[in-house]
Amino acid sequence: MASDQSFDPRFDPAFQRGFGDAQAQRTGVDLSAPERPAVGGPSVHVAASGPVAPFASPSMDADSSRGSMPLDAAHVPVETRGNPWLRALWGIAAALIVAGIAGQWIAIDLFSTGASSGSVVTSYVLPSVLQALAPWFLVAGLLAAIAAVTIKALRWHPLDA
Amino acid sequence: MFLGAAIAGLAGGVAVLVLSAVRYVTSPFPVSSSAGRSVFQYNDQLVSYQYYQVGLEATVIGACLFLLVAAVVLGAALRARRGY
Numbered sequence: 001m002a003s004d005q006s007f008d009p010r011f012d013p014a015f016q017r018g019f020g021d022a023q024a025q026r027t028g029v030d031l032s033a034p035e036r037p038a039v040g041g042p043s044v045h046v047a048a049s050g051p052v053a054p055f056a057s058p059s060m061d062a063d064s065s066r067g068s069m070p071l072d073a074a075h076v077p078v079e080t081r082g083n084p085w086l087r088a089l090w091g092i093a094a095a096l097i098v099a100g101i102a103g104q105w106i107a108i109d110l111f112s113t114g115a116s117s118g119s120v121v122t123s124y125v126l127p128s129v130l131q132a133l134a135p136w137f138l139v140a141g142l143l144a145a146i147a148a149v150t151i152k153a154l155r156w157h158p159l160d161a
Numbered sequence: 162m163f164l165g166a167a168i169a170g171l172a173g174g175v176a177v178l179v180l181s182a183v184r185y186v187t188s189p190f191p192v193s194s195s196a197g198r199s200v201f202q203y204n205d206q207l208v209s210y211q212y213y214q215v216g217l218e219a220t221v222i223g224a225c226l227f228l229l230v231a232a233v234v235l236g237a238a239l240r241a242r243r244g245y
Contacts, residue, residue, distance in 0.1 A: 085237035092233060096226070120189075120201045124213040125182050132215035136223030140230050147234040 089148045096141025103134035163232035170225030178218035185213050 013019040107130035110122055183193055189208030200208040 040210065083237055083240045085233055085240045089230075089233045089237050092230060094203060096230075115190070118201065118205070120186055120210050121182075123199065123201070124210055125185065128213045128215050129178065129182070129219070132219035136226055140223070140226045143227070144230045144234070149228070151234070151237055 022039035042097060055071075086148060086151060089144055093141050093148060098138045098141075100134045100136075100138025100141055101138060103130040107131040107134060163228060163235065166216055167225050167229035167232055170228060171222060172217050174222035178215070178222065181216065181218060182213070185210070 007013065007019055065146060107127045108128070110127040186203075188211055189201070189203050190196075190198070192207050192209050196209060198211070200207050200209055202208070
């Protein structure tokens with residue numbers, strides 16, 4: 001049986017006073033300090049040549065466990081949320097689609113009731129202009145929406161969700 | 162560049178369309194009992210109009226609208242590729 005101040009290679013160093021990483025971290029001991037296992041006596045020999053090598057680089061282990069990142073976390077996603085062009089594209093798409101539908105709706109309404117309003121602008125001009133422009137608005141808006149969705153889909157990554 | 166051309170084209174198309182509409186409104190036909198057209202009042206006179214037909218202006222406006230959308234799509238794609 002090992003004494004309190006010597007290292008026993010039969011057991012995990014985490015459960016031995018003064019040798020375990022857990023205890024060292026708990027007590028705030030600097031693991032990279034070279035004087036940590038300086039207990040003296042034959043136990044140092046045993047530790048250096050024994051099968052257990054927790055002292056080989058405790059500081060490396062601690063640093064790697066603290067500083068390393070998992071592979072997935074190292075992935076840097078392409079950010080599209082802060083893209084002002086994409087926001088503008090969404091806005092243009094929504095505005096054009098609404099304008100197209102509203103223009104077609106108003107044109108039909110004016111064609112049916114505008115002649116009784118007494119104004120040539122609301123009877124002939126406005127319905128014709130709206131009817132000519134509404135399909136362009138609608139198609140351009142739909143294309144803008146499709147393009148925005150496509151850009152978003154191409155830049156999507158499972159980790160972004 | 163595309164964006165500027167699209168906005169300029171849109172402004173030009175709208176301007177031509179407005180000019181065409183103003184010219185149409187200010188050029189009425191005299192009332193005819195046999196034409197079968199609606200009668201409107203213009204400058205305290207009864208006048209009639211033919212049906213207004215939009216010409217090439219609508220096509221110009223629509224094409225410039227597509228150019229505008231394409232410019233914004235290009236900007237969004239390039240910005241997304243750069244990653245910010």
